[in-house]
Structure formats: structure tokens, C-alpha cells
Amino acid sequence: MDRMLRPVHRWIWGDSERRVRKLLAFAEVEADGGRDILRASEVTPDPLLRRLYLAHAIDELHHADLFRERGAALLQARPARATPLSAGWLPSGDHGIDDLRVEDEPDESLLAFLHVAEKAAAGRFTIYRDVVQDDPSTRAVFEEILRDEVFHMNYTYTQLARVSPERYRRRVWRARASRLWKRYLRVAASLAGLIGTLMLTIQYFIVLPPFAWFAKRAERRESRGWTPIPRDRDRSPTSQY
Ligand SMILES: [Fe+2]
Numbered sequence: 563m564d565r566m567l568r569p570v571h572r573w574i575w576g577d578s579e580r581r582v583r584k585l586l587a588f589a590e591v592e593a594d595g596g597r598d599i600l601r602a603s604e605v606t607p608d609p610l611l612r613r614l615y616l617a618h619a620i621d622e623l624h625h626a627d628l629f630r631e632r633g634a635a636l637l638q639a640r641p642a643r644a645t646p647l648s649a650g651w652l653p654s655g656d657h658g659i660d661d662l663r664v665e666d667e668p669d670e671s672l673l674a675f676l677h678v679a680e681k682a683a684a685g686r687f688t689i690y691r692d693v694v695q696d697d698p699s700t701r702a703v704f705e706e707i708l709r710d711e712v713f714h715m716n717y718t719y720t721q722l723a724r725v726s727p728e729r730y731r732r733r734v735w736r737a738r739a740s741r742l743w744k745r746y747l748r749v750a751a752s753l754a755g756l757i758g759t760l761m762l763t764i765q766y767f768i769v770l771p772p773f774a775w776f777a778k779r780a781e782r783r784e785s786r787g788w789t790p791i792p793r794d795r796d797r798s799p800t801s802q803y
């Protein structure tokens with residue numbers, strides 16, 4: 563899928579503003595993931611995993627620094643008259659362990675989840691490294707991070723096979739399915755938003771005009787100014803109408 567979308571990635575990374583925005587967004591995602599994995603190292607009962615998670619968290623926080631520094635350098639290199647970056651829309655990263663409560667997850671499912679996320683990140687970063695040929699410094703950042711992501715992808719799989727030798731394959735499949743499901747929900751939600759906007763626009767231009775026309779016609783029939791009320795109506799009004 564990502565390979566098919568390569569021209570889209572090339573287009574996204576081809577623009578310097580989008581490139582900066584992507585790098586800064588990745589910095590956030592990596593830092594977020596690093597904090598979660600750090601938490602995982604605090605709560606795991608397994609001493610080997612504790613050490614590995616800690617090294618992993620340090621890597622992710624280092625990735626955040628690398629992305630932030632590269633983004634900042636590109637930002638500074640922008641011409642002074644360039645328009646300011648709009649902070650509104652930031653692309654989501656791939657790799658953060660979003661909506662996962664580390665404390666509630668046993669090591670098996672965390673490892674399976676991390677393995678799938680790291681694999682996706684490694685695939686994405688390979689593409690990004692290839693499409694930023696024109697920018698050797700950004701390319702070098704991806705190159706360095708990619709090496710770590712491949713290590714993360716491999717150690718999570720090896721450790722998953724160690725802590726859950728009978729069911730590790732099923733765990734990975736389940737993590738993959740849940741990732742796909744979340745992606746589907748994300749796409750479906752934005753599609754629903756689009757359809758909603760379309761329906762409201764259609765209503766505005768097709769359903770509303772007749773009512774506006776009737777209201778205008780009724781307005782023309784109304785007499786101007788105050789309307790006298792019959793003399794015998796002496797009850798005080800209870801409503802505006
Ligand atoms: Fe990372």
C-alpha cells in the first residue's frame with residue numbers, strides 16, 4: 563500500500579513547508595512513544611524487558627530530538643518573507659503507541675503491538691528516506707532512525723516469542739487486526755465528516771431556499787408598524803406572539 567502511495571509521499575515531502583511540519587509532528591510522536599515505553603519499563607515485572615524497554619525509550623526520545631533539530635534547522639533556513647507555518651493540521655505519525663494504556667496491557671500484547679508499529683514505522687521511514695534524495699541531512703536522520711526501528715522491530719518479536727512461546731503468532735495477528743481496525747475507523751470518521759459537510763451544503767442550497775421564499779412572501783403580506791388589538795382583549799400577553 564505504501565509502495566503504491568510512493569508518488570503521494572514524494573509530493574508531500576517535496577514541499578519544504580510540509581517537510582518541516584512532518585518532521586516536527588514526527589518529533590512529537592516519537593517523544594510520546596518514548597514516554598509510554600519508559601512507563602512500560604517501570605511497570606513490567608520482567609527484568610530483561612525492563613532493560614530493553616529502557617533502551618528502547620531512550621532511542622525514541624533521541625529520535626524525537628533528531629526530528630526536532632532537523633525540523634528547526636529547515637525552519638531557520640526558510641526565507642524570512644515566507645508565510646508562517648499554520649499549526650492547524652498536523653499529520654499523524656505512524657509509530658506512536660497511541661490510545662494504548664501501557665499499565666493495563668500485559669507484556670505479550672504490548673510487545674505484539676510494538677512489533678507491528680515498529681515494522682510499519684520501518685517501512686514508512688524507508689520510503690521517506692528514499693523520497694528526500696535532494697536533502698542529504700534529512701536523509702541521514704531517517705537513515706539513523708531506521709537502523710534503530712529495525713532493531714526495535716526485531717527485539718520485540720524475539721521477546722514476544724520468549725514470553726509467549728505458544729501464542730506469539732496469534733498475538734501479532736491480533737495486533738495487526740486491531741491496527742487495521744483503528745485505521746479503518748479513522749478513515750471512516752473523516753469520510754463521515756466529509757459526507758456530513760456535503761449533506762449540509764446540499765440542504766443549504768436546495769432545502770432552505772423555498773422556506774426563505776415563503777418567509778419573504780409572508781413578510782410582504784404583513785402590515786407595517788404596530789398592529790392594534792381588539793378592545794375586549796384585556797388579558798396580559800403570556801408570550802411574545
Ligand atoms: Fe522511533
Ligand SMILES: [Fe+2]
Pocket residue numbers: 622680683710711714
Ligand atoms: Fe522505534
